[in-house]
Amino acid sequence: MPKKQKIVLVMDAKAVERALIRVAHEMVEKNKGAENLAVIGIKTRGAYLAERIAKLIEQIEKVKIPVGLMDITLYRDDIQTKLEQPVVQKTEVLFDVVDKVIVLVDDVLFTGRTIRAALDQIIDFGRPKNIQLAVLVDRGHRELPIRADYVGKNIPTAKDDRVNVKITEVDKEDSVSIIKQ
């Protein structure tokens, strides 16, 4: 018998928007402008967040920054233990990463394994000046020594909770909720 689930809404559309605006400002502040900045979003939802952050930075700084999209399937550390191979999506990094400040963007930071895979993949594209990490939600329970530079919201969770991020481009609305098992 499945246990009763409890769904708690932690961010609505307004809260997501405010968090992204703050994160965009923090990026510009920390890097003293956006001259050498580029963002790379991790598919699926991180890619849309990266595009939004790039647009926000363009509004703030009046410079267009390059946006890349990355699928990390081929760099996963559990690929040979899965029964069914995950679908590989396109990776599109159409700019030179060498000597750029790259901000990786993802929706949820959990074990850190996805970020490890993304870091390895970026370094195979070239040697950036540095790599930073922005996430909409940090839910804790890291399994690797990885932390985010920009966090939309820290949300304490139990390990078996599920964090459900919805993004308008895919899910018709912006929201973050926790599904408690």
Add this chain to the structure above:
Amino acid sequence: MKLRSRHLLALEGMSKDEITLILDTAETLKEILARPIRIVPTLRGVGVVNLFYEASTRTRISFELAEKRLSAEVVNFSASTSSVKKGETLKDTVRNIEAMKIDMVVVRHQASGVPYFLTQCMKASIINAGDGAHEHPTQGLLDVFTVREKYKRIKGLKVVIVGDIKHSRVARSDIWGFTALGADVSVCGPTTMLPLEIEKMGVKAYSDLDQALEGADVVNVLRIQLERQRGSLLPSLREYSNKFGITRDRLNRLNQNFTIMHPGPINRGVEITPEVADGPHSVILDQVTNGVAVRMAVLYLLSGGEGKVE
């Protein structure tokens, strides 16, 4: 969506969805070949043996590159420099190889059915790289991939396969692959080289080339396999190239945007003239490039473990 089998023995019996999954995956993986570092760590620690009992340039190099670009551990075997020369049987050879911990075997053999036989005597995933006159599934897949890349569809295209259909594993894989995706496939060759009842595979058969080429979009020219000719199927090569050779004059009957394919190696001046093989409609070298991406997709999709899903 996943492949139903953990082996790739043939395109016969594969569904449209399975073939499309392989082609879509190949399309994504092709991007890796354009990166500064053309290698991803996906198959790290997976042992692959390339077991080649027959000569091969393209298929063998293509598989080896595909394996290496996915970071697999690659071992090459060729019958001519192995203990096969001392009389070791196929079964003993593969069981010894398996004892050295191998996860996947890419096999080419002159006898049809060898890849299936290997599935019965070893645990590894088996990929057929050409068995006798049976099938050459990765060639079929890369042919379909190349055509789909150019026309953005397969359904409704008229594909003509010209040459020795009877002895050609490429023809068989192409027929299954193209028909599964809805192409209109014809074969053409001297009657001695057309199998009886080939129409049962869902194709039209012609022994008049000009008739076969009427309105064609894609012409796949097969190599005349001199090493497989037993007895006299052909009076002479010269007569063959007069009647079935693809020359520029013959191509007027094709659609404007036609494509010339050839699985290689080419007998220049026999089945195809150099000006056609190297001409603007030829995708022969694209086929070779795409072969690596398609084989990467097959290796990736067949390499799943037995653990839980997500």
